[in-house]
Amino acid sequence: MSDIETITVSEEGYACTNQVGDFDLQIDATDETGPNPNAALVATYASCFLPAFRVGGSQRGEDDLGKIQIDASAGLDDHDDLTDIAFDIHVEADLDDEAVADIVERAEGICHVHTALREGLHADVSVYPGAF
Structure with missing residues (x-):
């Protein structure tokens, strides 16, 4: 089964x-x-990455990240195949650069969609702490 x-x-x-x-x-x-399949994939990726980001924060002692919003974007080639994905992550908590890098690394290891996609198509992640 x-x-x-x-x-x-x-x-x-x-x-x-x-x-x-x-x-x-x-x-x-x-x-x-x-939504079209590519848009659904990008939304699914972001929907997996956001809770993984929260868990990554919790694992490093950042239990109150507050509101988190991912603005995802993706490019397509002439055949409508995805060429790149980017996440701009806006986080209410005020995190330093070291915390951001650690949480992103943890989230990449936790997010099952991230793991499933070919390496060249992993999201380019930017985080904006203190955004709200």
């Missing part, structure tokens, strides 16, 4: 309904009824 099972269905066109556990997720290659 697999650890993760999903069902993806398309009745017509390029839109898909994905059943992920008890949740339905619309993904549409044309961006008409949901």
Whole structure:
């Protein structure tokens, strides 16, 4: 038995309904009824990295990071393949450079999406402490 099972269905066109556990997720290659697969991947990556960043902070004694926001961006080549991903992470807590570097390194080791992506496509991470 697999650890993760999903069902993806398309009745017509390029839109898909994905059943992920008890949740339905619309993904549409044309961006008409949901985000396209590349956008969904970038959002999923950021959604994995943010809690990993919190855990990384907690592991080093930074238990109250406050509000965290990731502004993710990605580039595409002429074939609509992802070429790069960048995360601008805004953190309410006022962290020094050493803390930021350590938390990012820990988050990269914790985030399962980060681990799954090819090395050349890992997010270029910038953190802005004291942002809120």
